[in-house]
Amino acid sequence: MANYIPVIGLEIHAQLLTNTKIFCSCAADFGGEQNTRCCPVCTGLPGTLPVLNRQVVNYAIKGGLALGCDINRYSKIDRKNYFYPDLPKAYQISQFDLPLCIDGKVKIDIGEEEKTIRIHRIHIEEDAGKLVHDNIDNASLADYNRCGVPLIEIVSEPDMSSAEEAKAYVEKVAGLLQYAGVSLCRMEEGSLRADVNISLKTPEATRLGTKVEIKNLNSLKSIVRAVEYEIERQTKMLVNGEEIIQETRRFNDNRGVTTSMRSKEDAHDYRYFKEPDVIPVSITDEDIESIREELPMLIDERFALYVKEYSLNRADAKILVASKEISDFYNEAISVYPNYKAVANFIVVELLRYVNEGELDSRNIPFTARAFAELVKMAEEEVVNKNNAKAILKIMLEGRMSAMEIAKAEGFLMNDSTDEIEEVVNQVTSEFTSEVEGYLAGKEKLFAFLMGQCSKRLAGRANPKKIKEILELKLAALK
């Protein structure tokens, strides 16, 4: 069977986090009762005019800088014309030949390998409304809340060659935009969507094969499945000597297949031209520098810092930087208690367990990083034992008490004085006389039983080493 190399490029649409829409003052966030977040401007009533929200430009530039782009100093707004019932003006205000950002790059990890995916361009545009199909009346209803919500479209170069790379790229782009604070990138809410372009070529081919576009993928899972399906479909066709036709396809989530939407011949002629209602955007070097200064340290830099300076292992470092909230939380915690590995370990193993199980939202941790650092420190310094530290974390997730208050209230504090331990050891040895006798007669296994009884009664308040020491002394005395 012939060997084909997939050539994959992505167009990612990310919703920007501005308070208001791109051309009017309606609220831009997700949700709301149908047709309550729209006005004459975003629904294109005759005579209304769009006024560009400069915050959209600033956020797009910020996102572009996070993705390593150059920023055009002069950027033009254009109209993309097509008829659709969810597009009330019958044109989308977008950008054609002079986008805000060009020539970016992001690094992705594929196993141990690192790969760079180039970004061709990023432009700003308005979102369209949404059609809701009403099966009762057999009608389509339009919801215009989403009309005019600001988007950036991030167009990659065709630098990916597998579903895994496409997924890693989307995750990385989403992560960087979240770090920049310009998009929530929640695929389930539609704030991140992707179109995928795929073609196949033989290793020796110098030209790209005919590409197929798959529109509107709205989960990482469907991106992976659609890419895998499409590679398989095109491979089969080529093996059978069939010709791939340039077309737009859609992915059917239920059946896991792509189906044709329209061929190249039916492709829209969008008749792009300069939007006469919105004057071109001028951007100064100062604008760019002041936006750049607002950017936090990003994923790759934080990863390098954690591995090189904090000596974390790559796996833990990767987990920590995957979410800005967690990475920020970690940074703050180690600023209070600079035991890099212990704090990292407690986050990765304990705290993120709750996140992964869906019990905790990493954007909404109910205690401060300082309080968390205190807990890790208590565990490390054996003020409480490891199991009790976990129990304290669980309680902290429910309320506002500090680790120390919880430890005191629950009696988790280690007891340094030997009086209590001696008292318990005396109790145990006098209650379990037959076990003591057995031990003394040579059944050494019974030591563990007696040790367990003591630990249970001390409920984690004592250092096990100390219990062992005192119990051994006591048993030696009874010999």
Added chain:
Amino acid sequence: MELCDKSILMLRQMLDQKEISSVELTTYYLDRIKEFDHQIESYITVCEEEALKRAALADQRIAKGESKSLTGIPISIKDNLCLEGVRTTCGSKMLENFIPPYHATAAQKLLAEDAVILGKVSMDEFAMGGSTQTSYYKKTKNPYDMTRVPGGSSGGSAASVAAKLAAASLGSDTGGSIRQPASFCGVTGMKPTYGAVSRYGLVAFASSFDQIGPLAHSAKDCASILNTIAGHDIHDGTSAKHKIDFEAKLGNPIKGLKLALPKEFFGDGIDSQVKEAVLKAAAEYEKMGAELIEVSMPSLKYAIAAYYLIASAEASSNLARYDGIKFGYCTPHAKTYEERITRTRKEGFGEEVKRRILLGTYALSSGYYDAYYKKALYIQDKIKAEYRSIFESCDAMITPTAPTPAYKIGEIEGDPVKMYLADICTVTVNIAGLPAISTTCGYDNDGMPIGMSVVGKAFDDAAVIQVADAFETNFKTQNPRL
């Protein structure tokens, strides 16, 4: 002098001195509309009740001594300017039942002074035309001769002012739509610098050329109205931050001004009586001490083509929203979305609008963009450069407003190319975004008014008004006989 012959400035005085109330003045105009508009057919909608209410408010304001320049003055507005709660048709079946929930900024500014809006006047459908005969509603007549067109597209505005059915009017000008009807109906009409008046609430035809402006009895009245309606508007991203005082140069001497006469505007296609009247007016300026300088605008021969390509391209996109989904006309005969949109547009738009949508769509289509739209933009740059170079040595330019006086209804409307060529004297001003005013400078042998245009540098609107006003001061106008 009859009440209706008085300028806004005179009416202002009468109102402020309580010689007449705004309610009386408004009633007077409403009565005239009832008496004469069935012949003229300028009003699509008369807002009698609203007008009288507003007049009463104006009277209270005047009584408190808080009147502004247009308080209590009865004005008509073109039916492509949105007025909250009042049907805004754009002269099209497509918007037969469209009632906007907002005011156009220009209308809002009139109302903020308690100017009285008498009603909405007719126009060519979506402002596409020069005769007002493409209106789906009132095919307005020229008050000087009912068998002739009033010009257009602001024909309703011009006729309502000429027939004294309003003290003044607001129109819109994309390629001459204020100036040409002003010239046909013997009134003064001004298109200010692009961006001077907010376009918010003006139903778009060609966004990069559209401007709102006044039609009135004099340049002074135009200046007064412009001072009210102009200014930066946060709802229009193309509105200029520039502050213009339109009355700033009124009365300044003409002596020493350099007035350009571009020879291409006095060439073959121009009616000899028009040429003669405009040159005679130019000679008047010379007498006042101005220097006349012959200049050339070689790109004028491409202006009509460039204008119709750019304006139609933008129109094809601006008018795409009329799809029968959210507002406006919707065909009753459709089962699918495709059918609904196709039939709605087929049934809702008139011939001329369809022609321009087709032309514009074609000009923007892939494969034709470079050959048409892009070349038109190149011509736009050339025309701008030619104006710039003329205004380096001249203060203003004098041209005819239209190649002919008002023609007979039915004479050329059937021939789109002839209709388009008739815009030759006005479109370059829109292409370059400059201020221009048309004022009456003579009458032809049939007694039809002839208009002269004064064009100025961008944002030097005050000079254009100064020059027109200087001529008007010494010129005796004739009234139409109704």
